[in-house]
Amino acid sequence: MTSCDAPLPDTLAPDASRLTVDTAALVANWRRFARAGAAAACGAAVKADGYGLGARPIAAALVAAGCRDLLVAHWHEVAALGPQPDGVRVAVLHGVMPGDMARALASPAVPVLVTAGQVQAWKVTGRPCDVMVDTGLNRLGIDIAEARSGLLDGLAIDTLHSHLACSETPASPANEAQRAAFADIAAVVPARRRALANSAGIGLGPGWHFDLTRPGIGLYGGGASPDAHPLAPVAGIATRIIQLRDVPAGASIGYGATYTAAGPLRVAVVALGYADGYPRSLSDRGRALVDGVPCPVVGRISMDLTIIDVSAAPDLAEGDWLTMDFDLAGSAAASGRSEYELLTGLGARYARVHT
Known part of the structure:
Protein backbone atom coordinates (compact mmCIF):
# COMPACT_ATOMS: atom_id res chain seq x y z
CA MET A 1 0.00 0.00 0.00
CA THR A 2 1.31 3.47 -0.90
CA SER A 3 0.16 6.89 0.20
CA CYS A 4 -2.05 7.06 -2.90
CA ASP A 5 -3.97 3.86 -2.15
CA ALA A 6 -7.44 4.11 -0.65
CA PRO A 7 -7.02 3.86 3.14
CA LEU A 8 -8.56 1.00 5.07
CA PRO A 9 -11.82 1.75 6.93
CA ASP A 10 -11.35 4.18 9.78
CA THR A 11 -13.22 1.79 12.08
CA LEU A 12 -9.78 0.15 12.39
CA ALA A 13 -8.17 2.60 14.86
CA PRO A 14 -7.78 5.56 12.48
CA ASP A 15 -5.03 7.16 14.57
CA ALA A 16 -2.92 3.99 14.86
CA SER A 17 -0.29 2.63 12.55
CA ARG A 18 -1.38 -0.51 10.77
CA LEU A 19 0.27 -3.87 10.73
CA THR A 20 -0.89 -5.66 7.60
CA VAL A 21 -0.66 -9.45 7.56
CA ASP A 22 -0.88 -11.25 4.22
CA THR A 23 -2.38 -14.61 5.19
CA ALA A 24 -2.20 -15.86 1.59
CA ALA A 25 1.57 -15.31 1.69
CA LEU A 26 1.71 -17.05 5.09
CA VAL A 27 -0.12 -20.09 3.70
CA ALA A 28 2.07 -20.13 0.58
CA ASN A 29 5.18 -20.21 2.80
CA TRP A 30 3.72 -23.03 4.94
CA ARG A 31 2.95 -25.09 1.84
CA ARG A 32 6.52 -24.69 0.63
CA PHE A 33 7.88 -25.98 3.93
CA ALA A 34 5.35 -28.81 3.82
CA ARG A 35 6.50 -29.80 0.33
CA ALA A 36 10.15 -29.58 1.35
CA GLY A 37 9.48 -31.88 4.32
CA ALA A 38 8.01 -34.48 1.95
CA ALA A 39 6.44 -37.33 3.95
CA ALA A 40 6.79 -35.57 7.30
CA ALA A 41 3.76 -33.75 8.66
CA CYS A 42 4.27 -29.98 8.73
CA GLY A 43 3.27 -28.14 11.87
CA ALA A 44 3.53 -24.44 12.69
CA ALA A 45 4.98 -22.46 15.57
CA VAL A 46 2.37 -19.83 16.46
CA LYS A 47 3.86 -18.86 19.83
CA ALA A 48 4.43 -15.23 20.85
CA ASP A 49 1.08 -14.24 19.37
CA GLY A 50 1.94 -15.77 16.01
CA TYR A 51 5.38 -14.13 16.00
CA GLY A 52 3.72 -10.81 16.72
CA LEU A 53 1.19 -10.98 13.87
CA GLY A 54 -1.92 -12.28 15.68
CA ALA A 55 -2.02 -15.93 16.71
CA ARG A 56 -5.73 -16.59 16.26
CA PRO A 57 -6.09 -15.46 12.62
CA ILE A 58 -2.66 -16.91 11.82
CA ALA A 59 -3.68 -20.31 13.21
CA ALA A 60 -7.04 -20.18 11.48
CA ALA A 61 -5.42 -19.57 8.08
CA LEU A 62 -2.90 -22.38 8.58
CA VAL A 63 -5.50 -24.86 9.82
CA ALA A 64 -7.71 -24.05 6.84
CA ALA A 65 -4.71 -24.83 4.61
CA GLY A 66 -4.26 -28.25 6.21
CA CYS A 67 -1.89 -27.69 9.15
CA ARG A 68 -2.75 -30.08 12.00
CA ASP A 69 -0.01 -29.31 14.55
CA LEU A 70 0.26 -25.94 16.30
CA LEU A 71 3.00 -25.11 18.81
CA VAL A 72 2.91 -22.45 21.52
CA ALA A 73 5.19 -21.71 24.48
CA HIS A 74 2.72 -21.06 27.34
CA TRP A 75 -0.66 -22.37 28.45
CA HIS A 76 -2.32 -18.94 28.19
CA GLU A 77 -1.40 -18.98 24.50
CA VAL A 78 -3.64 -22.03 24.02
CA ALA A 79 -6.69 -20.05 25.10
CA ALA A 80 -5.66 -17.18 22.82
CA LEU A 81 -5.88 -19.50 19.81
CA GLY A 82 -9.52 -20.28 20.52
CA PRO A 83 -11.21 -23.65 19.92
CA GLN A 84 -9.62 -25.78 17.23
CA PRO A 85 -11.32 -28.22 14.86
CA ASP A 86 -11.17 -31.96 15.50
CA GLY A 87 -7.82 -33.36 14.48
CA VAL A 88 -5.83 -30.19 15.20
CA ARG A 89 -3.28 -30.69 17.94
CA VAL A 90 -1.79 -27.91 20.09
CA ALA A 91 1.47 -28.57 21.98
CA VAL A 92 2.86 -26.37 24.77
CA LEU A 93 6.63 -26.21 24.46
CA HIS A 94 7.44 -25.21 28.05
CA GLY A 95 5.72 -28.25 29.50
CA VAL A 96 3.93 -28.10 32.84
CA MET A 97 5.53 -25.66 35.27
CA PRO A 98 4.48 -25.36 38.92
CA GLY A 99 0.95 -24.01 39.02
CA ASP A 100 0.13 -25.16 35.49
CA MET A 101 -1.24 -28.61 36.26
CA ALA A 102 -4.91 -27.72 36.74
CA ARG A 103 -4.95 -25.63 33.57
CA ALA A 104 -3.10 -28.33 31.64
CA LEU A 105 -5.51 -31.05 32.73
CA ALA A 106 -8.48 -28.90 31.71
CA SER A 107 -6.97 -28.07 28.33
CA PRO A 108 -7.23 -29.98 25.05
CA ALA A 109 -3.56 -29.13 24.44
CA VAL A 110 -0.68 -31.42 25.41
CA PRO A 111 2.52 -30.51 27.24
CA VAL A 112 5.99 -31.02 25.82
CA LEU A 113 7.67 -32.24 29.01
CA VAL A 114 11.16 -30.78 29.38
CA THR A 115 12.44 -31.76 32.85
CA ALA A 116 12.58 -34.89 34.96
CA GLY A 117 10.30 -33.21 37.50
CA GLN A 118 7.70 -32.49 34.82
CA VAL A 119 7.86 -36.11 33.68
CA GLN A 120 7.27 -37.41 37.21
CA ALA A 121 4.39 -35.00 37.82
CA TRP A 122 2.69 -35.81 34.51
CA LYS A 123 3.23 -39.55 34.62
CA VAL A 124 0.61 -40.00 37.36
CA THR A 125 -2.08 -38.44 35.13
CA GLY A 126 -1.84 -41.25 32.61
CA ARG A 127 -2.54 -38.74 29.84
CA PRO A 128 -0.69 -38.39 26.52
CA CYS A 129 2.17 -35.94 26.23
CA ASP A 130 5.17 -34.95 24.16
CA VAL A 131 8.75 -34.99 25.43
CA MET A 132 11.73 -32.80 24.54
CA VAL A 133 15.19 -34.37 24.72
CA ASP A 134 18.31 -32.22 24.64
CA THR A 135 20.80 -33.27 21.96
CA GLY A 136 23.25 -30.39 22.22
CA LEU A 137 21.44 -27.07 22.46
CA ASN A 138 21.68 -27.18 26.28
CA ARG A 139 18.48 -25.25 26.65
CA LEU A 140 15.25 -27.11 27.51
CA GLY A 141 14.95 -30.88 27.48
CA ILE A 142 15.54 -34.19 29.18
CA ASP A 143 19.19 -35.23 29.11
CA ILE A 144 20.03 -38.19 26.89
CA ALA A 145 21.18 -40.12 29.95
CA GLU A 146 17.87 -39.40 31.71
CA ALA A 147 15.95 -40.50 28.64
CA ARG A 148 17.83 -43.82 28.65
CA SER A 149 17.47 -44.34 32.41
CA GLY A 150 13.88 -45.53 32.44
CA LEU A 151 12.57 -42.10 33.47
CA LEU A 152 10.19 -42.06 30.49
CA ASP A 153 8.84 -45.57 31.06
CA GLY A 154 5.08 -45.56 31.42
CA LEU A 155 4.52 -42.26 29.59
CA ALA A 156 2.13 -42.18 26.65
CA ILE A 157 4.45 -40.19 24.37
CA ASP A 158 2.93 -38.91 21.18
CA THR A 159 5.88 -36.92 19.82
CA LEU A 160 9.54 -36.99 20.84
CA HIS A 161 11.16 -33.62 20.10
CA SER A 162 14.61 -32.11 20.04
CA HIS A 163 15.85 -28.75 18.78
CA LEU A 164 18.80 -27.84 16.58
CA ALA A 165 21.37 -25.30 17.74
CA CYS A 166 23.01 -24.42 14.42
CA SER A 167 20.43 -25.09 11.72
CA GLU A 168 20.91 -21.57 10.31
CA THR A 169 24.54 -22.53 9.62
CA PRO A 170 24.12 -25.54 7.30
CA ALA A 171 27.82 -26.39 7.23
CA SER A 172 28.08 -26.67 11.02
CA PRO A 173 29.06 -30.18 12.16
CA ALA A 174 26.68 -29.70 15.10
CA ASN A 175 23.74 -30.36 12.77
CA GLU A 176 24.83 -33.89 11.91
CA ALA A 177 25.91 -34.57 15.48
CA GLN A 178 22.46 -33.61 16.77
CA ARG A 179 20.67 -35.54 14.02
CA ALA A 180 22.62 -38.69 14.88
CA ALA A 181 22.10 -38.26 18.63
CA PHE A 182 18.37 -37.75 18.12
CA ALA A 183 18.06 -40.76 15.84
CA ASP A 184 19.84 -42.90 18.44
CA ILE A 185 17.60 -41.88 21.34
CA ALA A 186 14.45 -42.01 19.21
CA ALA A 187 15.24 -45.64 18.43
CA VAL A 188 14.90 -46.59 22.11
CA VAL A 189 12.16 -44.23 23.34
CA PRO A 190 8.72 -45.38 22.22
CA ALA A 191 6.81 -42.50 20.64
CA ARG A 192 4.34 -42.22 17.78
CA ARG A 193 6.33 -39.47 16.04
CA ARG A 194 9.73 -37.76 16.09
CA ALA A 195 10.35 -34.05 15.45
CA LEU A 196 13.69 -32.24 15.09
CA ALA A 197 13.60 -29.67 12.30
CA ASN A 198 12.63 -26.02 12.63
CA SER A 199 12.40 -23.74 9.56
CA ALA A 200 16.12 -23.82 8.80
CA GLY A 201 16.37 -27.48 9.80
CA ILE A 202 13.91 -28.44 7.07
CA GLY A 203 16.37 -27.07 4.54
CA LEU A 204 19.14 -29.37 5.82
CA GLY A 205 17.56 -32.29 4.00
CA PRO A 206 15.49 -35.46 4.48
CA GLY A 207 17.71 -36.83 7.25
CA TRP A 208 16.45 -34.08 9.57
CA HIS A 209 12.74 -34.31 8.73
CA PHE A 210 11.71 -37.40 10.71
CA ASP A 211 7.90 -37.51 11.18
CA LEU A 212 6.99 -33.89 12.00
CA THR A 213 8.62 -30.57 11.13
CA ARG A 214 8.08 -27.35 13.11
CA PRO A 215 8.59 -24.27 10.90
CA GLY A 216 8.41 -20.92 12.66
CA ILE A 217 10.16 -17.81 11.35
CA GLY A 218 10.02 -19.08 7.77
CA LEU A 219 6.22 -19.06 7.78
CA TYR A 220 6.33 -15.32 8.44
CA GLY A 221 8.79 -14.60 5.63
CA GLY A 222 12.04 -14.68 7.62
CA GLY A 223 15.17 -16.80 7.41
CA ALA A 224 16.23 -19.11 4.63
CA SER A 225 13.90 -20.62 2.07
CA PRO A 226 13.58 -24.43 1.97
CA ASP A 227 13.92 -24.33 -1.83
CA ALA A 228 15.43 -22.12 -4.51
CA HIS A 229 12.74 -19.42 -4.35
CA PRO A 230 12.49 -16.54 -1.88
CA LEU A 231 9.88 -16.69 0.86
CA ALA A 232 6.85 -14.46 0.50
Missing part, protein backbone atom coordinates in the same frame (compact mmCIF):
# COMPACT_ATOMS: atom_id res chain seq x y z
CA PRO A 233 6.81 -11.38 2.78
CA VAL A 234 3.93 -11.55 5.25
CA ALA A 235 4.10 -8.44 7.46
CA GLY A 236 3.83 -4.83 6.39
CA ILE A 237 3.68 -1.53 8.28
CA ALA A 238 1.64 1.46 7.19
CA THR A 239 1.72 4.69 9.18
CA ARG A 240 -0.09 8.00 8.92
CA ILE A 241 1.44 11.42 8.40
CA ILE A 242 0.59 13.73 11.30
CA GLN A 243 2.49 16.76 10.03
CA LEU A 244 4.44 17.86 6.98
CA ARG A 245 7.05 20.54 7.50
CA ASP A 246 9.81 22.29 5.60
CA VAL A 247 13.24 22.13 7.20
CA PRO A 248 15.88 24.64 6.04
CA ALA A 249 19.45 23.72 5.25
CA GLY A 250 21.58 23.55 8.35
CA ALA A 251 18.70 22.80 10.75
CA SER A 252 18.84 19.74 12.96
CA ILE A 253 16.11 17.11 13.18
CA GLY A 254 14.97 15.07 16.17
CA TYR A 255 16.25 14.35 19.66
CA GLY A 256 19.94 14.93 20.22
CA ALA A 257 20.22 16.94 16.98
CA THR A 258 21.89 13.88 15.47
CA TYR A 259 20.87 14.76 11.90
CA THR A 260 21.55 18.07 10.16
CA ALA A 261 19.86 18.87 6.86
CA ALA A 262 22.47 19.34 4.15
CA GLY A 263 19.89 21.20 2.06
CA PRO A 264 16.24 22.21 2.34
CA LEU A 265 14.01 19.21 3.11
CA ARG A 266 10.33 18.39 3.16
CA VAL A 267 9.77 15.96 6.03
CA ALA A 268 6.82 13.93 7.26
CA VAL A 269 6.31 13.27 10.97
CA VAL A 270 4.51 9.92 11.26
CA ALA A 271 2.74 8.10 14.08
CA LEU A 272 5.32 5.35 14.52
CA GLY A 273 8.08 4.84 17.08
CA TYR A 274 9.96 2.36 19.17
CA ALA A 275 6.91 1.84 21.41
CA ASP A 276 5.41 0.21 18.31
CA GLY A 277 8.45 -2.00 17.89
CA TYR A 278 9.95 0.10 15.10
CA PRO A 279 13.56 -0.08 16.30
CA ARG A 280 15.37 3.04 17.46
CA SER A 281 18.44 1.55 15.79
CA LEU A 282 16.80 2.25 12.41
CA SER A 283 17.36 5.97 13.04
CA ASP A 284 18.93 7.38 9.83
CA ARG A 285 18.76 3.84 8.38
CA GLY A 286 15.11 2.97 7.89
CA ARG A 287 12.95 4.22 5.06
CA ALA A 288 9.43 4.54 3.75
CA LEU A 289 8.38 3.75 0.20
CA VAL A 290 6.07 6.07 -1.75
CA ASP A 291 5.06 4.52 -5.07
CA GLY A 292 8.35 2.66 -4.96
CA VAL A 293 10.42 5.77 -4.24
CA PRO A 294 12.58 5.38 -1.11
CA CYS A 295 12.17 8.10 1.49
CA PRO A 296 14.77 7.85 4.29
CA VAL A 297 14.23 8.11 8.02
CA VAL A 298 16.10 11.19 9.28
CA GLY A 299 17.01 11.91 12.86
CA ARG A 300 16.48 9.80 15.92
CA ILE A 301 13.37 7.61 16.12
CA SER A 302 11.45 8.48 19.27
CA MET A 303 8.85 6.60 21.33
CA ASP A 304 5.83 7.59 19.26
CA LEU A 305 7.16 9.41 16.21
CA THR A 306 9.50 8.98 13.27
CA ILE A 307 10.60 11.70 10.84
CA ILE A 308 10.96 10.85 7.16
CA ASP A 309 12.51 12.88 4.36
CA VAL A 310 9.73 12.97 1.73
CA SER A 311 11.33 15.57 -0.52
CA ALA A 312 11.09 13.03 -3.35
CA ALA A 313 7.31 12.69 -2.88
CA PRO A 314 5.96 16.24 -3.20
CA ASP A 315 2.28 15.24 -3.60
CA LEU A 316 1.87 13.91 -0.05
CA ALA A 317 -0.60 15.54 2.28
CA GLU A 318 -1.11 15.45 6.02
CA GLY A 319 -3.27 12.44 6.87
CA ASP A 320 -1.86 10.32 4.02
CA TRP A 321 -0.54 6.84 4.71
CA LEU A 322 3.07 5.82 4.19
CA THR A 323 4.30 2.27 3.74
CA MET A 324 7.46 1.53 5.70
CA ASP A 325 10.10 -0.68 4.13
CA PHE A 326 9.86 -3.68 6.46
CA ASP A 327 11.85 -6.22 4.49
CA LEU A 328 12.90 -8.55 7.28
CA ALA A 329 16.41 -9.37 6.11
CA GLY A 330 17.21 -5.77 5.19
CA SER A 331 15.68 -4.36 8.37
CA ALA A 332 17.58 -6.88 10.49
CA ALA A 333 20.88 -5.98 8.84
CA ALA A 334 20.23 -2.26 9.18
CA SER A 335 19.01 -2.35 12.78
CA GLY A 336 21.37 -4.96 14.23
CA ARG A 337 18.36 -6.95 15.49
CA SER A 338 17.33 -10.42 14.42
CA GLU A 339 14.31 -11.06 12.22
CA TYR A 340 12.73 -12.85 15.20
CA GLU A 341 13.12 -9.74 17.37
CA LEU A 342 11.69 -7.47 14.70
CA LEU A 343 8.51 -9.53 14.33
CA THR A 344 7.88 -10.45 17.93
CA GLY A 345 8.68 -6.93 19.10
CA LEU A 346 5.84 -5.35 17.11
CA GLY A 347 3.77 -3.49 19.67
CA ALA A 348 0.14 -3.74 20.73
CA ARG A 349 -0.80 -0.30 19.35
CA TYR A 350 -1.06 -1.38 15.72
CA ALA A 351 -4.40 -2.03 14.14
CA ARG A 352 -3.65 -5.53 12.87
CA VAL A 353 -5.26 -6.08 9.49
CA HIS A 354 -5.32 -9.64 8.13
CA THR A 355 -5.94 -9.91 4.41
